[in-house]
Amino acid sequence: MSVSRRAFLTSIGAGGAGVLALPLIQGRGREALYAQSSTGRRADRMAAAANGIIRIDSNENPNGAGEKVFQAMHGAFAEANRYPFKFEEDLRAAIAKLHGVKSENVLLSCGSGELLRVTVQALTSKERALVVASPTFETSANFAKFLGASVRSVPVDAKLRLDLQPMAEASKGAGLVYFCNPNNPTATVHGKAAVAAFVEQVGKTSPQTTILVDEAYHEYVDDPSYATAIPLAMQNPHVIVTRTMSKVFGMAGVRCGYAIGLPEALDKISPWILDSGVNQLALAGAAVAITDTAHIAAEQKKNREAKAFTRKFFESAGFAVGISDANFLMVDIRKDVKLFKAEALKRGVAVGRQFPPLNTQLRISIGTLSEMQRAAEALKPILV
Numbered sequence: 001m002s003v004s005r006r007a008f009l010t011s012i013g014a015g016g017a018g019v020l021a022l023p024l025i026q027g028r029g030r031e032a033l034y035a036q037s038s039t040g041r042r043a044d045r046m047a048a049a050a051n052g053i054i055r056i057d058s059n060e061n062p063n064g065a066g067e068k069v070f071q072a073m074h075g076a077f078a079e080a081n082r083y084p085f086k087f088e089e090d091l092r093a094a095i096a097k098l099h100g101v102k103s104e105n106v107l108l109s110c111g112s113g114e115l116l117r118v119t120v121q122a123l124t125s126k127e128r129a130l131v132v133a134s135p136t137f138e139t140s141a142n143f144a145k146f147l148g149a150s151v152r153s154v155p156v157d158a159k160l161r162l163d164l165q166p167m168a169e170a171s172k173g174a175g176l177v178y179f180c181n182p183n184n185p186t187a188t189v190h191g192k193a194a195v196a197a198f199v200e201q202v203g204k205t206s207p208q209t210t211i212l213v214d215e216a217y218h219e220y221v222d223d224p225s226y227a228t229a230i231p232l233a234m235q236n237p238h239v240i241v242t243r244t245m246s247k248v249f250g251m252a253g254v255r256c257g258y259a260i261g262l263p264e265a266l267d268k269i270s271p272w273i274l275d276s277g278v279n280q281l282a283l284a285g286a287a288v289a290i291t292d293t294a295h296i297a298a299e300q301k302k303n304r305e306a307k308a309f310t311r312k313f314f315e316s317a318g319f320a321v322g323i324s325d326a327n328f329l330m331v332d333i334r335k336d337v338k339l340f341k342a343e344a345l346k347r348g349v350a351v352g353r354q355f356p357p358l359n360t361q362l363r364i365s366i367g368t369l370s371e372m373q374r375a376a377e378a379l380k381p382i383l384v
């Protein structure tokens, strides 16, 4: 589905919080707007969590963490009475070893969502905008709007990929660029060379702008041109990479994420992070999870199989399915996703919400193969 750039820019505005959004915010108050949007999302999630619902709405790993992680967390409970300093150092060292960096290059967070918020807090303002794609994962832009910082949104291209040239242009004078790779919700990815070229271009035209590369779905990428941006972050104080334990590691409920960057980059954001905000059990579990290569490989395989089934189901039914380098797919169902989501829930399936301006593109998270087979049967009658 193509996105009308003109329609989009009319409603959002290339250089600010948006001509439509602004009067709303001023009229009702930023807090009310923020509370309303998070209440809506919470209601959706509570509906998905009801008994018997197939939960393919939030890009979670349906299988959860492995046995080794469970044992590590269980063992750490013996230390639950102590503050987690030692466990923090152990996890930072384990992450550093995994990526070939030093502990000083690792900043822990309560889910990577915390990092998305604190980067906005530390690096953006009314004068120093946040640059995002549209649609993309919304934590950064929502928080920026709440804080009163400017947001420049750049529509994804016709293939639902981040449109890097206009994003680079929009970055001039910006405080922060949120570069989600692979992008949620569109599941598209940019290769190593494209990310490096983007960083170089922004570095030349806007040397004070920080680029946050969110690699939440890193382990699900199959595109051979892709590589992590960690090497870029290790040589450029204006690049930060974020990762999460919530996806392939199956620990979304445990809440742990981290950033990789040079100390001068991390020093700008670490004062905003809650001290010891990651609990003892999460720290112990994450340290084991990141080295459990057998579990990671098993999860990647299960995701590939269930995703292939899901793609085939929708394509055989005549729907266009986008490229996916993640644990979710975008399908153009040619009808309004908001209405479809409500109908799907009545049939026991929680699917992704609507991501304007892609109003007919449905985001389907990949559950187990059996869940995807049952979901396909349940959704068939309402797809026609």
Ligand SMILES: Cc1ncc(COP(=O)(O)O)c(C=O)c1O
Pocket: 058, 059, 110, 111, 112, 113, 114, 137, 180, 183, 184, 214, 216, 217, 243, 244, 245, 246, 252, 255, 256, 257
């Ligand atoms: C792209 C992206 N980044 C970050 C997050 C936040 O993850 P968490 O706070 O669980 O680490 C999500 C969650 O879905 C996501 O899709």
